[in-house]
Amino acid sequence: MFKFNLGGLISPVQMLAERVISRGLKAIGRHIIVEAFGCSREVLDNPMLLRKTLMDAARKANMEICGEIFHEFNPQGVTGVVVVKESHLSIHTWPEFGYASIDIFTCGSYADPWKAYDHIIKALRPKSVQVMELKRGIIWSGG
16 A cells, blocks of 8 residues: 655555654655656766756755766666765666656755755656655664
8 A cells, every 4th residue: 555745655664654753763864766757868868967967956955965977878878876975866767768767865954855856857857757755764863
C-alpha cells in the first residue's frame, strides 16, 4: 500500500518512519528519489547542461560542493554525480526512453533538498514525475 505525498509515493515503511520520528527520533538524512519521464532527448544527452543543472541545484539548496564527475555514454546517456559536503546529487539518463533517475541525498538541517529538486525538474521539464522522500539514519534524539 502506498500513499501520495508531494507528488510521489510513500511506502508503508516510510509512513512508519514518519510516525517514529514524531515520537522522539530524528533522521540524520533526507533522500529524495526521483523518476522523471518524458524528458527531452537533447537535454538528457547533454553532459554539460546536466552538470550545470546539478551544480546550480546544489548551490540553490545551500549545499557545499566538494567535486563532480560526469560520464557520457556511447551512443547515448549520461551519468553524473555532484559530491557535496552534505552527501550527493546524482543523475542517470536514458535519452532513448526520455527517462532520468535522480537522487538528492542530504544530511544536516541547513540544506534543502526540495530546492535542488525544484531546480532540476524545471531544467529537465519532464512530462511526469514520481518522487518520494526517505528519512535516512533514524536515531533517538532524546537525552
